[in-house]
Amino acid sequence: MLTLYRDWGFGAPxxxxxxxxxxxxxxxxxxxxxxxxxxxxxACGATVRHVLHDQDDALVFRTELPGRSPESVxxxxxxxxxxxxxxAARAFPEGYVVRHHGRPAGASSQRISLPCAVDxxxxxxxxxxxxxxxxxxxxxxxGPRRIPVTTIDRSTP
Amino acid sequence: MTHEHATERENSMNAPRNVHPSFDLLEGPxxxxxxxxxxxxxxxSVSLRFEAGQLVLDASQxxxxxxxxxxxxxxxxxTLELPDSLDPGAIEASLDDGVLEVRIxxxxxxxxxxxAIKSAN
Numbered sequence: 143m144l145t146l147y148r149d150w151g152f153g154a155p156x157x158x159x160x161x162x163x164x165x166x167x168x169x170x171x172x173x174x175x176x177x178x179x180x181x182x183x184x185a186c187g188a189t190v191r192h193v194l195h196d197q198d199d200a201l202v203f204r205t206e207l208p209g210r211s212p213e214s215v216x217x218x219x220x221x222x223x224x225x226x227x228x229x230a231a232r233a234f235p236e237g238y239v240v241r242h243h244g245r246p247a248g249a250s251s252q253r254i255s256l257p258c259a260v261d262x263x264x265x266x267x268x269x270x271x272x273x274x275x276x277x278x279x280x281x282x283x284x285g286p287r288r289i290p291v292t293t294i295d296r297s298t299p
Numbered sequence: 300m301t302h303e304h305a306t307e308r309e310n311s312m313n314a315p316r317n318v319h320p321s322f323d324l325l326e327g328p329x330x331x332x333x334x335x336x337x338x339x340x341x342x343x344s345v346s347l348r349f350e351a352g353q354l355v356l357d358a359s360q361x362x363x364x365x366x367x368x369x370x371x372x373x374x375x376x377x378t379l380e381l382p383d384s385l386d387p388g389a390i391e392a393s394l395d396d397g398v399l400e401v402r403i404x405x406x407x408x409x410x411x412x413x414x415a416i417k418s419a420n
Contacts, residue, residue, distance in 0.1 A: 206336075206338035206339065206397070207338070207397075208336040208337065208338040208396065208397030208398050209334075209336065209396055209397065209398045210396065211396060234323075234325060235325075235327075235332075237327055237328065238325040238326060238327045238332065239325065239326045239327075240323065240324070240325055241324040241325065241326050242322065242323060242324035243323050244321045244322050244323060245321040245322060245323050245334060245336050245398075246321065271338065271339050271340065271341065271361075271394075271396070271397045272336075272337070272338035272339065272396045272397015272398065273338050273339045273397065
């Protein structure tokens, strides 16, 4: 590279421009890598924290979906499977450069097999502070059932 | 003794889990925005400090009976080292749908400036 400028009288090398070009190349490479990393983490699917709680008369399913709006969450119940789908999180505002991207931003889908029959008509769902709660009343109220013991009269044939 | 053990076990079951919250860091021409995922956290349970160039967050998930079906509520703690070109006096924070948005303005010297060109006449 320097040999091209051996004749200093002809034109001194513009070193600051070289550095500016190197900086620009580094920036675009970094941006490309960050976008790739974000896409990869979305593709792998974020680990969504959830819990299914048995509350005697109902099953309660809760899951963390921070940054989603109630409108972007879809809850469906089919036979004994509960499905919760959440759309991707809101896009970043324009004019900002992403320096660190650690929040799961992609769409998510969770399928949960329910351990007992529920009353599909009575299922309710609420979304508060980024937490979705689905309450599924059981079709038959649980709890211990006493089975009466009858005696067999051995004298009758 | 047995009772003591039972209480100890109960406490450890209900003790909060320490969680490092997921976050995004965005840089704009005039400010820096940090987004923390804090699902199930109320405004009053968030403590946020900015000192010596560090943003320190401490927040706990609600343990109210209606919201406490988590086996162990999370306690979110994070310390972020931020550039020293920020204005510690200009910080805004808001909590919406389980996401804490912290907006810190850049110091005047770090913001882009347009320099007016004076006419020689």
